[in-house]
Amino acid sequence: MAKIIEFPTEWQNQETKLFTGDGVISDTWHFVSEADAVNLDTPNYYDLTRQILFPLDAWLSLSPVNRPSGFWLRSNDDISKLELDLTHTQIIAIAFPRAVDGRGYSIARILREEYGFTGIIRAIGEVRIDQLTNMNQVGFTEFALHPDASIESAKQALNSLPNRYLDYQDAKKGNQFNYRHTA
Amino acid sequence: MTAAIYQYDAFDQAIVDQRVTQFKNQLSRHLKGELSEEDFRPLRLQNGLYIQRHAPMLRIAIPYGLLNTKQLRTLADIAQQYDRGYAHFTTRQNLQYNWIPLEQTAEVLEKLATVQMHAIQTSGNCIRNITSDALAGIAPDEAVDPRPFAEILRQWSTLHPEFAYLPRKFKIAITGATEDRASILWHDIGLRVVKNEIGEIGFTVFVGGGMGRTPITAKKINAFVPWQQILGYLESIVRVYNLHGRRDNMYKSRIKILVKSIGIEAFSEQVNQTWKKIKDQPRLQIPAAELERVSASFTTVSYSDMAVDTAELNRLKQTYLPFARWVKLNVLPHKHENYASVTFSLKHPTQAPGDATTEQMLKIADLADQYSQGTLVVSHKQNLVLNHVHQNNLYELWKAAEALQVSSPTVGLLTDMIACPGGDFCSLANAKSISVSEAIHQKFDDLDYLYELGNIRLNISGCMNSCGHHHAADIGILGVDKDGQDWYQITLGGSDGSNKGHPTVKAGKVIGPSFSEAAVPDVIETIINTYISNRAPEEALWQTIDRIGLEPFKAAVYPDRIEKRQPQEVNNG
Structure with a gap:
């Protein structure tokens, strides 16, 4: 039960607006909430030719050939111990059950740096525009914002701190020490 | 230089x-x-x-x-x-x-x-301001000046994108000296800059210290991390904490609870697993050129070869007893024989501990320009330290400090109290701190007596958040709320790691039920009297507590304790 208290799930039923940094794009992925994934006898119920984002455990329960090329992670999914095969994965969404739950930032870096994952990392859940600049730094490329969020403000917030002492975004490209980067 | x-x-x-x-x-x-x-x-x-x-x-x-x-x-x-x-x-x-x-x-x-200052990450669940030894760079017992490393860590932690929403606040302290004047073991991460047997510089890393409700001292997790790799090592620690620290209960979310619950060995293993994966990433290696660049970005002070006029200094000390006391307590030795470190005490009886007025700050700035090459340091003890004072200027500086009420010759004595702002200002506090420190000042206003008591550390916190470091003092005072009234719990025998307290860093122990605000000064007096009547020659308070234990103090502070307890025991039986 403690899990439920710790990880609110209401966000899983909310509408979102998908922001990439440049603007809003339409979402081609169908999000499956934890409740929906659990209530189904098997995730195979879904038409696997569609682009579906299952929660990690439902995704893992599928046989590898049936796995869609994306899934979503809860903030307590410990991916450093899982040794996932991400060869065919295009997108991983990471959930922020509360805006102040910062685990997703570490998860994104583990995906980028330990797994070498180069696909889309999408922030879902309680995503606030004032967090975009940090999310972008650790490797997020898409942001599921509240439908009312101002895209103008989101763009401004994303670019609000162009100077970083340790620029992880830039370092990702060259992987060299990049202590004082200017955007 | x-x-x-x-x-x-x-x-x-x-x-x-x-x-x-x-x-x-x-x-x-x-x-x-x-x-x-x-x-x-x-x-x-x-x-x-x-x-x-x-x-x-x-x-x-x-x-x-x-x-x-x-x-x-x-x-x-x-x-x-x-x-x-x-x-x-x-x-x-x-x-x-x-x-x-x-x-x-x-x-x-x-x-x-406009003056290269900010308030970034001074609060919130992120990596806070890096603290260090107030004598860093000039202390005779220092192996390595920690400040260039402190600056690199400041830059690394500033706006760190991964660690802005940790389970709870995260504090790092660093020292390069033998004596720990930065309370490093009371921090989430404590760092000691050391040289190994072949002269290479690295860090001994301690993790999991903190005060609050559950005071725990940091445990050693790595004896020597080469300085080039320290960022990767710290990222490994903070990442393990970010992913696994508790987020469901604010009182259990500091790293100390995680380390305590799984044990230092298991925690260390998790850190090493992460470190193994990231330690060789070029982005986390500090190049020698970067350390050189940061070191060269510090302004420098140069020291004069003008000899100290020892005869004159001694004459002044003999002529003016208050000056002699001030030199003895507020003036500390310096790496350079002609120089000294001078502490301006912010513990004047008429001001709250750590407070300074605009006028004082402006005039202290003038004095620092005139006598200490334009720089000063805020100490962990809430005083201001001038680290580059030629000894020939000590008397003039003392006179000026007298006029500003920052010359209390009490550094290290009972009235050099650490205190948080307490319930007068802080919405978290259960009780006031400032009025308690005032009352203690009034009770112990005799300098001769304070001097005779010697080195005593008394700290006051207005609530369990322990901003006043009561756990780390010989005598700790903690504000507690009892039916809307301010009450105070007393602890004895805590230590901060400095040479002035117990060599084993530990939290003080509660001596018994709490007291009303009005009773606190008398209780402190009783504790002091118990110390005086029990102390061996030259014995500091912490040594007496260590030798005789808490019982004699409890017996003196709670004389009715045994009589009161007996009927309860009968009833319970």
Whole structure:
């Protein structure tokens, strides 16, 4: 039960607006909430030719050939111990059950740096525009914002701190020490 | 020559300027109602703003305690223009204002940025200001000057994108000296810069210390991390904490609870697993050129070869007893034989511990310019330290300090109390701190007596958050709330790691039920009298406590204890 208290799930039923940094794009992925994934006898119920984002455990329960090329992670999914095969994965969404739950930032870096994952990392859940600049730094490329969020403000917030002492975004490209980067 | 203070270049300046612009925008969206209080909260906290009793408390970062006089003057001016003409220096070497209206905070941050200062990450669940030894760079017992490393860690932690929303606040302290004057074992991470047997520099790393409700001292996790690799090692620790620290209960979310619950061995193993994966990443290696660049970005002070006029100094000490006492307690030795470190005490009986007025700050800035090459340090003990004073200037400096009421010759004595702002200002506090420190000052106003008592550390916290470090003192006073009244619990035998207390760093033990505010000074007096009647020659309070235990103190403080307990035992039986 403690899990439920710790990880609110209401966000899983909310509408979102998908922001990439440049603007809003339409979402081609169908999000499956934890409740929906659990209530189904098997995730195979879904038409696997569609682009579906299952929660990690439902995704893992599928046989590898049936796995869609994306899934979503809860903030307590410990991916450093899982040794996932991400060869065919295009997108991983990471959930922020509360805006102040910062685990997703570490998860994104583990995906980028330990797994070498180069696909889309999408922030879902309680995503606030004032967090975009940090999310972008650790490797997020898409942001599921509240439908009312101002895209103008989101763009401004994303670019609000162009100077970083340790620029992880830039370092990702060259992987060299990049202590004082200017955007 | 020695390093004085880090100077920003255009890059550093751009970072604080951009941060001010970002905050202005956030504040304006909040004031217009576009950003809810809940969403604004973490943003304002990471810019040093707490909502407090009277107005937001604004905490300014003073990186590892270093200030130049231009900065101190700006802090003084801000106190005058936006606050009520004073400010409070904290145990984490920062400065706090208490009366700045929310609407004016962005303007204040803008002013601070003009003198290379900010309030970034002085609050919130992120890596806070890095603290260090107030004598760093000049202490005779120092193996390595920790400040260039402290600056690299400051830059690494500033705006670190991964660690802005940790389970709870995260504090790092660093020292390069034999004596721990920075309480490193009371921090989430304590770092000691050391040289190994072949002269290479590295860090001994301690993890999991903290005060609060559950005082725990940090455990050694790595004896030697080469300095080039320290960022990767720290990222490994903080990442394990970020992913596995508790987020369901605020009181159990510090790293100390995680380390304690799984044990230092298991924690260390998790850290090593992460470190193995990231340690060789080029991005986390500090190049020698970067250390050189940061070191060279410090201004330097140079020392004069003019010999100390020892005969004159001795004559002055013999002529003026208060001066002699001040030299004995407030003047500390320096690496350079002609120089000394001078502590300006912010513990005058008429002022709250750690407080300084605008006038004092402005005049102290003048004195630091005149006698200490324009720099000063905020100490962990909430005093201001001038680290580059030629000994021939000590008498003049003392006279000037006298006039400013910052010359109390009490450094290390009972009235050199650490105290948080307490219930008068802080909305977290259960009880007042300032009035208690005042009452103790009144009780112990005889300098001869204080001098005779010798080295005693007495710290006061207004609540369990322990900002006044009561756990780490010989005598700790903790404010507790009892039916809406201010009550105080007393602990004895705590230690902070300095040479002035028990060599084993530990929390003090509660001696028994709490007391009303009015009773506290008498209780302290009883404890002191018990010490005096039991002490062996030359024995400090901590040594007496260590030797005889708490029982004699309890018996003196609670004389009716046994009679009261007996009927209860009968009833229970």
